[in-house]
Amino acid sequence: MQVVGKVSEKMGIDAYLVGGYVRDKLLNRPSKDIDILCVGNGIELAENVCREFKRCSGVTVFKKFGTAMLKTGDFELEFVGARKESYVRHSRKPKVEKGSLRDDLLRRDFTINALAVKIEEKGLGEWVDLFGGLEDLKHGWIRTPVDPAETFSDDPLRMLRAIRFATQLEFEIRDETFLGIQASSERIKIISTERITAELQKIMASDQPSRGFILLDKSHLLPHFLPEISALKGAEKKDGIGHKDNFYHTLEVLDRLAEKSDDIWLRWAALLHDVGKPKTKRFEKDHGWTFHGHEVVGARMVPRIFRRLKLPTGKEMKFVEKLVALHLRPISLTKEETSDSAVRRLLFDAGDHIEDLLLLCEADITSKNKEKVKRFLENYIRVRQRIKEVEERDRIRNWQPPITGDLIMETFGIKPSEKVGMIKESIKEAILDGEIPNDKKAAFELMIERGKALGLEPVDRVNKS
Numbered sequence: 001m002q003v004v005g006k007v008s009e010k011m012g013i014d015a016y017l018v019g020g021y022v023r024d025k026l027l028n029r030p031s032k033d034i035d036i037l038c039v040g041n042g043i044e045l046a047e048n049v050c051r052e053f054k055r056c057s058g059v060t061v062f063k064k065f066g067t068a069m070l071k072t073g074d075f076e077l078e079f080v081g082a083r084k085e086s087y088v089r090h091s092r093k094p095k096v097e098k099g100s101l102r103d104d105l106l107r108r109d110f111t112i113n114a115l116a117v118k119i120e121e122k123g124l125g126e127w128v129d130l131f132g133g134l135e136d137l138k139h140g141w142i143r144t145p146v147d148p149a150e151t152f153s154d155d156p157l158r159m160l161r162a163i164r165f166a167t168q169l170e171f172e173i174r175d176e177t178f179l180g181i182q183a184s185s186e187r188i189k190i191i192s193t194e195r196i197t198a199e200l201q202k203i204m205a206s207d208q209p210s211r212g213f214i215l216l217d218k219s220h221l222l223p224h225f226l227p228e229i230s231a232l233k234g235a236e237k238k239d240g241i242g243h244k245d246n247f248y249h250t251l252e253v254l255d256r257l258a259e260k261s262d263d264i265w266l267r268w269a270a271l272l273h274d275v276g277k278p279k280t281k282r283f284e285k286d287h288g289w290t291f292h293g294h295e296v297v298g299a300r301m302v303p304r305i306f307r308r309l310k311l312p313t314g315k316e317m318k319f320v321e322k323l324v325a326l327h328l329r330p331i332s333l334t335k336e337e338t339s340d341s342a343v344r345r346l347l348f349d350a351g352d353h354i355e356d357l358l359l360l361c362e363a364d365i366t367s368k369n370k371e372k373v374k375r376f377l378e379n380y381i382r383v384r385q386r387i388k389e390v391e392e393r394d395r396i397r398n399w400q401p402p403i404t405g406d407l408i409m410e411t412f413g414i415k416p417s418e419k420v421g422m423i424k425e426s427i428k429e430a431i432l433d434g435e436i437p438n439d440k441k442a443a444f445e446l447m448i449e450r451g452k453a454l455g456l457e458p459v460d461r462v463n464k465s
């Protein structure tokens with residue numbers, strides 16, 4: 001920092017540390033992105049600073065935004081000249097009108113992000129705290145420096161940022177600011193999906209993501225990008241029989257899972273595991289509320305949600321889809337009389353994701369009854385043991401059936417057809433059901449038998465006769 005102080009003093013301009021770096025330093029959170037605000041030309045300052053550093057990546061200038069960036073060591077320094085207009089990084093219509101330090105801080109999002117500290121050659125100098133940011137940091141408060149309507153109209157994404165900071169930092173959004181979010185929530189429509197999703201991912205990665213989703217719901221923002229999660233809300237009653245509120249249940253599952261795993265996609269699977277429930281909800285005279293097939297319907301909804309949010313649609317999406325589809329399967333294995341074949345089938349279907357699936361199932365136990373939770377969790381210890389035994393014996397995880405379609409066609413001298421698929425499938429089923437052992441010889445014999453049953457003859461014999 002001394003380098004920046006030395007250069008700015010030489011240039012006769014004031015430079016300040018601002019924004020997230022200052023906030024995070026005060027909160028003892030690690031941060032590598034350093035924002036430097038100067039009352040003057042930020043680009044020139046960056047260029048002069050770069051010359052002074054022993055290791056400098058060179059300066060990248062964003063002329064349109066009047067900012068310049070350089071890297072030194074692990075740190076990324078972003079320089080900006082104080083401006084009058086809204087500080088909206090990379091917005092589509094940047095207006096860069098020079099302003100004073102006050103003008104600049106006034107247009108930032110929250111008081112805790114509008115702190116500045118002067119950078120001098122001899123070290124850090126005077127603190128600038130125009131809106132009580134230091135006090136708010138101490139209390140854990142999120143508050144806009146000016147009228148919330150103005151702050152959120154400058155950049156509606158800030159509504160989501162408020163909720164993200166509240167979740168990440170475990171802070172409270174002050175009433176006036178929260179009312180401002182509720183009043184402006186419709187404006188989130190003008191924000192690009194990419195920016196929304198980036199904030200959502202940060203909420204998902206927090207220690208207790210439920211905080212964020214409860215705020216997203218209360219602020220009326222949630223239905224704008226995750227209406228399927230909003231639809232989980234509510235607990236209907238009929239003939240005196242109710243069902244649980246699936247929104248709060250889902251959030252409990254998400255938090256329980258977040259305690260066990262940082263894997264963001266496993267967290268998405270937790271968020272979406274019951275997403276098919278509203279569409280499958282029925283009231284049956286004899287059974288009360290049912291959600292038959294919600295895992296299948298839910299899994300089918302995953303791609304639409306991922307595409308809409310521009311989340312990756314490759315292996316990450318497939319993983320979430322798979323976990324949603326399979327999330328009821330391990331429960332059935334907790335029953336005493338579970339057959340080996342059910343275990344083999346689950347291993348075959350879940351493959352390497354079996355452990356993640358079990359974590360999701362364990363998180364899904366949200367009963368208020370502690371005894372029940374304990375018993376259910378113990379059941380899963382037994383399931384893990386069963387899985388281990390079956391896996392050691394039968395090696396089904398990531399297994400490929402030993403008979404390929406090519407081998408079937410070659411053996412019977414036939415072209416691709418329905419029969420090839422039928423034979424292949426029946427061999428796979430026989431192995432999973434334990435009718436034949438998981439080895440090539442037994443599978444080959446069964447292939448001949450099943451082929452014959454379909455009127456086929458192995459090529460050799462046809463030639464001989």
Ligand code: CTP
Binds near residue numbers: 113
């Ligand atoms: N800022 C703002 N409004 C925005 C985005 C940013 O006022 N929509 C200001 C805030 O003063 C913020 C600073 O720009 O502290 C830097 O923004 P950014 O790097 O996006 O966020 P950080 O606050 O550093 O936090 P994080 O890195 O966790 O996103």
